[in-house]
Amino acid sequence: MAHEPTLVFVPCFSGAPWELGRLAPLAHRPLRTYRLPEGVDDMEVYADHLAAQVADLDDYVLVGDSFGANVALALAVRRPAGLRGLVMSGGFAADPVSSPLWKGAMRVMGRLRGGLYRQVVLRAHARRLSSPHDGEGQVPWSAADSRRLFLDNTPAASFGARVTAALAADYTARLGRVEAPTLIITPSHDELIGPEAAGIMRTGIPGAREVVLERTGHMFRFTHPVTYARAVEQFWARVGEVAHAGR
Numbered sequence: 001m002a003h004e005p006t007l008v009f010v011p012c013f014s015g016a017p018w019e020l021g022r023l024a025p026l027a028h029r030p031l032r033t034y035r036l037p038e039g040v041d042d043m044e045v046y047a048d049h050l051a052a053q054v055a056d057l058d059d060y061v062l063v064g065d066s067f068g069a070n071v072a073l074a075l076a077v078r079r080p081a082g083l084r085g086l087v088m089s090g091g092f093a094a095d096p097v098s099s100p101l102w103k104g105a106m107r108v109m110g111r112l113r114g115g116l117y118r119q120v121v122l123r124a125h126a127r128r129l130s131s132p133h134d135g136e137g138q139v140p141w142s143a144a145d146s147r148r149l150f151l152d153n154t155p156a157a158s159f160g161a162r163v164t165a166a167l168a169a170d171y172t173a174r175l176g177r178v179e180a181p182t183l184i185i186t187p188s189h190d191e192l193i194g195p196e197a198a199g200i201m202r203t204g205i206p207g208a209r210e211v212v213l214e215r216t217g218h219m220f221r222f223t224h225p226v227t228y229a230r231a232v233e234q235f236w237a238r239v240g241e242v243a244h245a246g247r
Contacts, residue, residue, distance in 0.1 A: 005059035005084045005240070007232070009033040010050060010068035013162055016153040018065075018221075022139070023229035029236075032060075036071075041161035043169035047074035054082060061085035063232060065221050066193070067162060070169055073201075076182075077174040085239060086178060087232055089185035090218050092197040093204065094170035103167065110160030117156040122147045131189040131217020137224035146219060175204030181239040182208040185231050187216040209235070 007029055009018040015036035023031070034053050040046055050071055054060050060082050064072030069091020076086050097103050109121045126146035134141040150159070182205045186198040202210045211231050213220055221228045 003059065004030055005061050006030040006032050006054075006057050007061045007063055007236070008050075008054055008057070010062060010064035010072045011036045012065045012221075013067035013159075013166075014149050014153045015158060015162075016149065019225070022225035023232075024226055025229040025233040029233075036068075036158075036162075038155060038158045039161050040158075041164040043070060043074050043165045046071040046165065047078070050075050051078075051080065054080075058082050059084050061087065061236060063087040064089070064091060066090045066218065067166060070166065070171070073171050073175075073178070074169065076180060077171055077177045079177060079179055083180045085236060086180045086182045087185065087235065088182070088201065089221060089228070090187060090190060090193055091184075091201070092193055093172045093175055093201050095167045096193050096197040097167075106163050106167065110163035112160075113156045117159070118151065121156075121159065122150050125150065128192045129218050131187065131191070131219070133189060133215045133217050134219060134223050136215060137220070138226045139223055141219055141223040145222075149222075172200060172204065175201060176206060178205045178208075181235075183232070183235040184208055184210040185220075185228065186210055186212045187218055187220045188212055188214045189216070190218045192218045211235075 007026060011017060017035050018033040020031045020033055037049050061084055062072040062076065069088035072086060072088060073093060076083060112121050126143040129146045130143045184198050184201055198210055202208045213227055216224050
């Protein structure tokens with residue numbers, strides 16, 4: 001009898017493990033999360049670390065959010081044997097920031113430490129993460145909550161290292177290597193990433209599907225965890241049956 005694949009949740013830019021207890025529609029499935037390694041500035045090294053996290057699993061589904069979506073994609077293009085599905089939300093195949101001015105600002109922000117990191121960088125980053133819909137979900141959220149998430153989980157050196165990794169990573173040319181059924185979950189309002197990033201992945205990954213969650217922003221897996229988890233559950237309930245039937 002085929003066993004149930006484990007859903008492995010890959011952390012966002014903050015590095016913090018997911019709060020799995022909030023994903024009620026997925027409570028009946030085997031779930032796993034972890035913390036991103038600190039001070040790593042190369043997406044391939046993040047993928048290596050993720051590969052180590054799933055090394056004991058014969059079957060798994062990767063669920064990556066934002067920066068974590070890029071980490072999940074970096075592993076998926078390697079076609080690991082146990083990968084049965086891929087879910088990416090608010091993610092990107094390559095750095096979506098097109099403005100040279102903002103790219104330069106991100107590099108400067110990644111080098112700041114101490115009070116400048118806590119008071120300037122994290123406040124600016126939290127504003128970029130915000131949307132008008134953050135107070136409407138199952139968990140009301142604010143820019144202050146985003147800043148607290150980073151204060152509690154993300155050393156300045158790791159913030160800077162992840163900026164370097166995000167700016168350098170580009171999997172656009174390798175999207176066609178993804179063989180696992182893929183779901184792209186997109187918030188309706190995302191100033192940080194923008195809709196073009198999801199379109200590139202949807203076009204490049206064979207058979208990829210996109211679901212747009214209306215009245216959500218970039219932090220939607222924090223603000224709308226039930227809505228988010230329901231989208232993942234509906235995806236896997238559908239493609240999981242096909243995957244099991246084909247084995």
